[in-house]
Amino acid sequence: MRAVSPVRIQTLSAYPSGRFKDLVTAMRFRFPSEMRAWQIIAKVIEYSRKQRMGPFLLFFMVFMLRNVESMMNSYFATPSVALLMQKHKPKTIPPGYKAHYFPQVIDHFNHHPQGSKVFYQKYLMNKKYWHKGAPIFVYTGNEGHIDSFAQNTGFLLDIAPKFHALIVFIEHRFYGESMPFGNKSYNSVKYLGYMNTGQALADFAFLITSLKQNLSSEASPVVVFGGSHGGSxxxxxxxxxxxxxxxxxxxSAPILQFITPPDSFDAAVSKDYKDVSLNCYNVIRGCWDELDSYSNNTHSLLELTDTFKSCKIVGSTYYVGSWLNAAFIYTAMANYPTKANLLKPLPAYPVQEMCKIIDEYPKGASKLNRAFAAASLYYNYSGTQTCFDLEDESYIEGIRGWDWQTCTEMIIPLSSSKESMLKKYSYNYTLHAEACKRRYGVTPRPYQMTTEYGGIGIEKVLKRFGSNIIFSSGMQDPWSRGSVLKNISASIVALVTEKGAHHLDLRAATNEDPDWLIMQRKQEVEIMQKWIDEYYEDYKQA
Known part of the structure; x- marks a missing residue:
């Protein structure tokens, strides 16, 4: 498919565009998600015969099916740092941890034969500093392999000696090795139906309870930790x-993102760059018009291939835009004050470094060229890349799982703001729902999470009902707009830092950490110490 020349594609596009759009969209969503590629192609051939299509039109349809698939994946996906961590990091257990597997019931809420079966849920444990009766710190795993979260959450290990704590990282069902139906777990909606937040939380509850019993340490207090979706x-x-x-x-727990203005995420990304340099913001904002001036013909695509140092001939301006957008978004999320390697190796304050590249670029250069130079910092700070794969569609472990979640309960509407520097886009629930229906046969439930856990007016409810939760957020992180940013009560507190980024406080401490980050972590430790002291005092009096 990739060998099709731009000339041939342009020739084929002479067919009526409306017919192509309707036909390809209808064909793509007529297939159940379980179908393999060869089965889909067989269906296309059968359909083409009925429609009396010529061979070139048939070939173009198969080509388009591949591209529609990738574009629909990007449409469904809410930016997920956790999934990108799986793609760019080796999955190795950090030193000091040992992997265990817990026999977990598939369905915690219904009693029927299939749901009563068990699968083996992976969890990591570090007992180096623990003694019986001491606290247990549990990381509630989110959308990815648990090894990656343990690698990037050094805070628990840093504070474990002070508390003599046992550290446990639990993998989320349907991710990593914790597949309820093995390799078939993503093959059918009858399996995916067991993937939801309620089941995942119940998994954590049963595993923690059983672990305490097996360790003969039922009296140990448990504190849970999480970042991003894991924070929620x-x-x-x-x-x-x-x-x-x-x-x-x-x-960085966006528990209110479901009811936060859809353009808040985009506006936050843009603010990060605008605060550093107005020129930088304007250059990125203006590069999209320049990109749109290119058409998908041979000359334009070859020119973009050269400009963006693509390893292969660029197949569409769509891929160039997505490549740029991803660089600016994920750099904002990982705008840490020290060198880090969350997704890719990046310098300290990478947004500032990106803008420095743009501002110091030779005069007379196009905005698109300057945007490319800045984005190259994200993709090639290590200097090891000789070319870029702009159409990288390599498999990201867990993408089908997150796709399912965004089609069922994790309905997070995102759209661009009026002042956005990013590529303009809008959220359309109707289109989203129709696509999910065709893809999985399900209709998204946009009020599922807020009905189960609260949303509008949550501060009034939690003020009287909840307790002992720290919501930590960094305002450099675009997801911060959907988190709790003000204290709700004396024990449900918001620790907000102006220069913090995506769950920065959960990363391991370094010698280069700024004073404000050291102070934030110190506050968190003091609050948790208070919880634990109160627990032991109550336990003695019981």
């Missing part, structure tokens, strides 16, 4: 299972 899970776990966890540290 930690907060929800504390609300749902207060008898199991005495408190939660929810870092």
């Amino acid at each position: 899970l930690a907060a929800w776990f504390r609300l749902k299972y207060p008898h199991i966890a005495i408190g939660a540290l929810a870092s």
Whole structure:
């Protein structure tokens, strides 16, 4: 498919465009998600015969099916740092941890034969500093392989000696090695139906309870931790299972993103760059018009291939835009004050470094060229790349799982703002729902999460109901706009830092950490110490 020349594609596009659009869209969503590529192609051939299509039109349809698939994946996907971590990092267990597997029930809420079967849920454990009766710190795993989260969450290991804590990282069902139906787990909606937040939280509850019993340490207090979606899970776990966890540290937890203005994420990304340099912001904002001036013909695509140092001939301006957009978004999320390698190796304050590249670029250069130079910092800070794969569609472990979640309960509407520097886009629930229906046969439930865990007016509810939750956020992180940014009560507190980024506080401490980050972590430790002291005092009096 990739060998099709731009000339041939342009020739084929002479067919009526409306027919192509309707035909390809209808064909793509007529196939169940379980079908293999050869089955889809067979269906295309059968359909082409009925429609009396010529061979070139048939060939173009198969080509388009491949591209529609990738574009629909990007449409469904809410930016997920966790999934990109799986793609760019080796999955190795960090030193000091040992992998274990817990026999977990597939369905915690219904009693039927299939749901009563068990699967083996992976969790990591570090007992180096622990003694019986001491606290247990649990990371509530989110959308990815648990090894990656343990590698990037050094805070728990840093504070474990002070508390003599046992550290446990639990993998989320349907991710990593924790597949309820093995290699078939993503093959059918009858399996995917067991993948939801309620089941995942119940997994954590049963595993933690069983672990405490097996360790003969039922009296050990449990504090849950999580970052990003894992942070939301930690907060929800504390609300749902207060008898199991005495408190939660929810870092960069966008529990209110479901009801936050859709353009808030985009506006936050743009603000990060605009605060550094107005010129930088304007250059990135203006590069999209320059990109749109290119057409998908041979000359334009070859020119873009050269400009963006693509390893292969660029097949569409769509891929160039997506490549640029991803660089600016993920750099904002990982705008850490020290060198880091969350997704890719990046310098300290990478947004500032990107803008420095743009501002110091030779005069007379196009905005698109300057945007490319800045984006190259994200993709090639290490200097090892000789070319870029702009159409990288390599498999990201877990993408089908997150796609399912965004089609069922994790309905997070995102759109661009009026002042956005990013490529303009809008959210359309109707189109999203129709696509999910065709893809999985399900209709998204946009109010599922807010009905189960709260949303509008949550501060009034939690003020009287909840307790012992730390919501930590960094305003450099675009997801911060969907988190809790003000104290709700004396024990549900928001620790907000102006220069913090995506769950920065959960990363391991370094010698280069700024004072404000050191202070934030110190506050978190002091609050958790208070929870634990109160727990032991109450336990003695019981």
